[in-house]
Amino acid sequence: MSGLATTRADELTAAAAAPPARGRVALRRLGRRKGSIVGIAGLAVVASVAAFAPLISPYEPLAQDITNTLAPPVWAEGGSLEHVLGTDSLGRDVATRLAYGARNSLAISVAAALIGSLLGLITGLVAGFFGGWVDSVLMRLGDMQLAFPFILLAVVILGVIAERTVLHLILVLGVPGWIVYARVVRSRVLAEREKEYVTAARAVGASGPRTLFRYVLPSVWQVIPVIAMLDLGFLVIVESTLSFLGFGLTPPTPSWGSTLAEGRQFLVVSPWLPVLPGLAIMFTVLSINLTADGLADVVDPRLTKGSFRRQMLRLPSRYNRDRGDDQPLLRVRDLAVEFPLGERVVRAVRGISFDLERGQTVGIVGESGSGKSVTALAIIQLLDAPGRVTGGEILLDGQDLTRIDRKAMAALRGRRIGMIFQNPASSLNPVLTIGFQLTETIRTQLRLPQEKAESMARDALLSVGIGNAEHILRRYPFELSGGMNQRVMIAMAMAGRPDLLIADEPTTALDVTTQAQVLEQLRDVTRASDTSLILITHDIALVAEYADAILVMYAGQVCEAGPAETVIRDPKHPYTRALLDSLPRADTPSGARLQAIPGELPDPTIVPRGCPFAPRCPCVLDISWEINPELVEVGPGQTAACHLWTPDEARGAAR
């Protein structure tokens, strides 16, 4: 069948992947934090007071009443409902002054934040996208401005203006804010500009401005509301500070800062006068900051702190652990691993079992999401939280690794179980020399004195075919090629002569000629110390060449296992067969057409009722949709989980 048909699995995965509408998700995220709800409510109160100031205040903000000065608020002795919050030294109603003050304060701050963010967004976009001298000039201007204290700058400018209006304050507070936004936007643009979709936009012929506004802008603007919200809180404070210092709105225009300053003189007689505007400022800024926090979550969900605590497994042991002589080095039974992610649970590994004899190599083959890497991480107990083993046993020489404590496991790592990863450069510390890292590992693992560890480090490098060990020991990881770093990792993992080495895609990041060298080295060094090897890879051809046994995984299950040579020569499971047929090989005759597997990989959050491969299987049976097949023996040492191979009576019984 051609790959053109959209299959059932296509639709299934597409439907599963489609999240609910974006707006709803955003609201839910905002609502998840109690703080942000309080913040929004507080902000709503302040905003409505500001908006409806003329309606809710019974007095004019400037109306004086010399006969009734410094009246106390309603709850104090002598207070009356006439002036709920009392009056000031000129007999003006404090509640009215504060309501109008909120009006001015918010209007100035919001407008200033808008101006700053707009200017900053534009300059940041331009500087980041076009780079070169444009970028240099803009950023140096920003640096110069930041070198001068912001409030001082405002005071200097406002000081020379005789009649300071709302507009003056908006400009003085707003315009200098551009640099805060511009810097963040610029750095995000720089990151986006390197991404392939920007090159792709150029490749389809999009002009510079088109690329910037249509392609880059949608990915960078989200930071603006968060910074603007934080900026808003800052601006409310600065506006009040300026008023307090006498550089705000020219009196008698009401503002929180000037009310505070006037009230200060009557602190002893009327303590509420300075306290009330102070509370108003605090309440507003706090509300704004709480809202900003929630907003940051909406814009960047990665910032949300989830529950990453891993729960320990408490399960009764079902297998006897007598250490007979026939016990393999590693015995995995019914291993299950889950990742609870919010409401969904990813069942990454769903009951896999295998044995690994001492000195043998097993290759675990699978595509992404098959659970092959998770299996490896479960064995060495290094699953990323919140992943956890939810069932089964991992017996290393009869000891169940899922049930030993953290300390005992740490003692096993390195000495009995070693692991190497796909990307050696990120597994090594970039600021320490190879020699230091290797010696340190050997010294702590084997508790050896320094000199002894150093000579062992040299030997370890020699054992993986690094001839000029002295030279390499003095290098840093970034000075070496990927292949060389991976050899260092192998040397490091093998230095403690572990019983078991797990190699997770050890050569996927390497070139084909280097890959062959590294794998041969890996084979030689594990053979020399009788170490068992688990080779995890997506490349079935690698396993054919370097492993004794093979485990083919699909959707968290083993679908076929057996001696590598047999499984590859005579695969019994339709998936194994299809996988082998779909590989373009150097010896495929030209003109031949690949047998593609239709459909897509299954969604790991959906556990199918029947066989997970059923939607893509060319020989699917009715029963495949109903019952998940068990592994059954299909040849000497070879097992497959497919209803084609389940005995008729078992199938009948199941039906």
Added chain:
Amino acid sequence: MTQPLLDVRDLRKHFVTRTGRLSRARKVVKAVDGVSFTVGVGETLGLVGESGCGKSTLARTVLFLELPTSGEILFEGGRVTEGEAKRLRRRAQIVFQDPYASLPPRMRIEKILADPLAIHGLADRAAIPERVVQLLRDVGLGDGVARKLPHQLSGGQRQRVGIARALSVQPSLIVADEAVSSLDASVRAQILNLLKDIQERQRLSYLFVSHDLGVVKYMSHRIAVMYLGEIVELAPADPLYERPLHPYTRALLSAVPSLGRDGRGRIRLEGEPPDPGDPPSGCKFHPRCPLAQPICSQTAPELKEWLPGRFAACHFALADIEPKPRPETAT
């Protein structure tokens, strides 16, 4: 033969880097160093090599996504210059490796496919939705995909969208830069077959760049092997795999793990490709070459046609056939 669709002549792309933050010394990395080849109408030219050999830079330079340092690119008979890049992009497109990174994350699929049409004025506003649906069908996707965002699609579906975007301008050449390398095995074959079907239907030409020798073999009519910025061998696919002329090609082929072989008789290359900023003298491959002779470190061999249609840059290309190396004349 009729005029080729793409004719690349002695193309070079050099990058100049400063060696240190403070030092003034500059290093020239010759990512593409004098490469010539042609791609015929309806033909696929495979470009294979290891990382750092310059194959991706070459692919991008051909489309003027990188400006060439020197050399000529003739496309559809005319010489392409920087100012004409837009005309080139109307007829030559690219499919990238990473289907996750190469689609704008916050653009709906329909907009991604409609934008090239708008840029080149290829369809009326009213006709665009219909054309988008047609493009999606051409790559085996349903209409429902149009309203989705890239992150809502699987890797295979995304790469199909990437192909549809390239097809939207009805190009005559598509450069596929590791277009299937990040896809899972079971999805990869679908995409390869899709590319082949499209080629047949629309008589497209491909410049198919990949590090995977199996994939290149499957897709290509002719194959160019690159090493350190140069083409070391260029030949039709079958003979290249049956009897490679260049020792590097031989080593590359023998390094590929293959089913049903245990690695015996493998040509094991020593070391790793040298630093492209400081390549060896003479033949760039000589320090790792099992056949190297004194001449190899002194004189760089030229890409010569040793057998009909088969080019190799090696002093001893026919060494295992004829005992006498270095023919006087090359035809």
